[in-house]
Amino acid sequence: MSDLFVDLTAPNGRKYKQPIGLFINNEFVGAKSGKKITTINPTDEREIATVHAAGSDDVDIAVKAARKAFKDPSWRDVATSTRGGLLNKLAKLVEEHAEVLATIETWDNGKPYSVALGEDVKGVVDVFRYYAGWADKIHGQVIDTTPNKFAYTIREPVGVCGQIIPWNYPLSMASWKLGPALACGNTTVIKAAEQTPLSILYLATLIKEAGFPPGVVNILNGYGQEAGAAIATHPDVDKIAFTGSTATGRQIMKLASVNMKNITLETGGKSPLIVFDDANLEQAAKWAHSGVMENSGQICTATSRILVQDVVYDKFVELYKEKIKLISKIGDPFKDDTFQGPQVSKAQYERVLGYIEAGKKEGATLTTGGVPYKDVNGKGFFIEPTIFTNVKDNMTIYREEVFGPFVVISSFKTEEEAIDRANDTTYGLGAAVFTQNITRGHKIARRIESGTVWINSSNDSDFRIPFGGFKQSGIGRELGEAGLAAYTNTKAVHVNLSGC
Numbered sequence: 001m002s003d004l005f006v007d008l009t010a011p012n013g014r015k016y017k018q019p020i021g022l023f024i025n026n027e028f029v030g031a032k033s034g035k036k037i038t039t040i041n042p043t044d045e046r047e048i049a050t051v052h053a054a055g056s057d058d059v060d061i062a063v064k065a066a067r068k069a070f071k072d073p074s075w076r077d078v079a080t081s082t083r084g085g086l087l088n089k090l091a092k093l094v095e096e097h098a099e100v101l102a103t104i105e106t107w108d109n110g111k112p113y114s115v116a117l118g119e120d121v122k123g124v125v126d127v128f129r130y131y132a133g134w135a136d137k138i139h140g141q142v143i144d145t146t147p148n149k150f151a152y153t154i155r156e157p158v159g160v161c162g163q164i165i166p167w168n169y170p171l172s173m174a175s176w177k178l179g180p181a182l183a184c185g186n187t188t189v190i191k192a193a194e195q196t197p198l199s200i201l202y203l204a205t206l207i208k209e210a211g212f213p214p215g216v217v218n219i220l221n222g223y224g225q226e227a228g229a230a231i232a233t234h235p236d237v238d239k240i241a242f243t244g245s246t247a248t249g250r251q252i253m254k255l256a257s258v259n260m261k262n263i264t265l266e267t268g269g270k271s272p273l274i275v276f277d278d279a280n281l282e283q284a285a286k287w288a289h290s291g292v293m294e295n296s297g298q299i300c301t302a303t304s305r306i307l308v309q310d311v312v313y314d315k316f317v318e319l320y321k322e323k324i325k326l327i328s329k330i331g332d333p334f335k336d337d338t339f340q341g342p343q344v345s346k347a348q349y350e351r352v353l354g355y356i357e358a359g360k361k362e363g364a365t366l367t368t369g370g371v372p373y374k375d376v377n378g379k380g381f382f383i384e385p386t387i388f389t390n391v392k393d394n395m396t397i398y399r400e401e402v403f404g405p406f407v408v409i410s411s412f413k414t415e416e417e418a419i420d421r422a423n424d425t426t427y428g429l430g431a432a433v434f435t436q437n438i439t440r441g442h443k444i445a446r447r448i449e450s451g452t453v454w455i456n457s458s459n460d461s462d463f464r465i466p467f468g469g470f471k472q473s474g475i476g477r478e479l480g481e482a483g484l485a486a487y488t489n490t491k492a493v494h495v496n497l498s499g500c
């Protein structure tokens with residue numbers, strides 16, 4: 001049906017068929033809600049496509065499909081190696097369709113094409129392959145107690161999983177959630193962010209082609225307050241996995257309490273990056289730049305709060321400014337030399353500009369940037385990379401997550417002060433420490449309250465290593481072996497051997 005697919009030509013000339021329906025039971029269908037959402041190219045503010053948007057009735061249909069697939073014929077009982085095989089096949093299909101997936105991601109989200117292809121889509125392949133490998137290696141334990149008892153554990157799938165993903169890494173976030181959920185034998189209803197539904201709807205076609213049975217993966221576009229909330233409150237959804245803002249994470253936690261869903265949340269951050277006077281300053285400036293300026297600063301683990309030891313502060317700020325000049329080429333994300341594309345939407349663009357105004361009003365020093373960038377085509381949600389210095393710990397721009405190409409740099413005197421101030425936040429997602437002193441690096445890694453600590457790097461995460469937050473940055477872990485825990489229930493079986 002023409003209402004469910006459109007023929008598109010992307011700005012890089014690539015032609016492809018874009019699904020615009022809801023993906024339920026391995027078919028694209030129109031939304032019962034009758035609602036649609038138009039998605040915008042953030043580079044030139046033009047419309048890309050109008051996509052069906054799920055309401056609560058559509059969510060209910062998708063959940064029923066997922067429940068049926070979980071039970072009958074039972075996805076959970078499919079041989080574990082077969083599940084792994086399907087994930088491997090999906091990885092191969094993603095690899096084969098990498099260029100069209102990266103094109104859609106760049107068009108809809110605004111991230112550079114080279115990054116979408118070389119990092120995001122490549123990462124999706126890595127994650128699916130990694131969890132394909134785990135599918136037949138998930139097992140319980142035999143636990144010795146007394147000769148009268150044989151006790152063992154089974155790791156069972158949780159059931160129907162609701163998965164709500166954000167717009168900053170649409171395909172990556174889908175893979176982080178689908179990979180472990182499917183490896184463990186769950187079925188899913190996954191909701192795209194309303195700003196960036198297109199790449200995931202294309203991924204749906206590959207899920208079907210890989211051979212996953214109908215209903216195992218259902219993909220919906222829709223607004224958070226409607227489709228997202230309907231998933232979070234649905235009584236037949238067993239688990240919610242969410243990535244997004246802390247405020248929305250809190251709401252989802254409340255909504256999910258209706259039937260006490262198992263939850264994992266990956267939320268916001270204001271991650272510190274500490275530079276000691278013994279650091280390799282060139283190396284520190286390089287990572288401090290990429291750790292917040294990549295992806296237009298739309299990174300939940302962005303090391304956006306930099307603390308530099310006072311004796312090297314001025315030198316570090318100079319080096320950082322040089323990195324911006326050398327690396328932060330703003331432009332059309334389809335151009336090879338572009339480092340920074342636009343913010344994803346007008347709302348995000350205005351939000352970042354709002355923080356720039358707040359920083360100025362609060363009396364911090366605007367050292368670089370702080371203005372929109374209009375030289376690409378006179379349009380688009382571009383903002384110049386922005387540094388504020390002389391930032392005080394009580395300022396809004398020091399405390400709140402900005403989610404843009406925006407960094408605050410402050411100075412400290414002693415190691416104790418650096419640790420205390422790094423931890424003085426409601427968040428705890430990431431942190432980075434730059435020092436040549438190996439003892440100091442490891443000691444500080446233990447004392448920092450965050451799910452990840454990088455020593456002498458920033459934001460070089462890896463699919464084999466767990467990822468998640470302390471404090472209000474989240475609950476549970478994704479990626480690595482730890483990511484499996486989010487998608488299995490441990491059942492204990494006691495067998496009486498006493499004969500009485």
Ligand code: ADP
Nearest residue numbers: 165166192193223224225228229244245248251
């Ligand atoms: P942002 O504010 O940057 O758009 P959100 O954290 O609100 O980020 O969005 C992340 C994801 O959560 C998106 O898929 C969005 O649709 C969804 N979402 C937003 N609000 C709700 C809600 N009340 N219930 C469920 N999902 C929601």
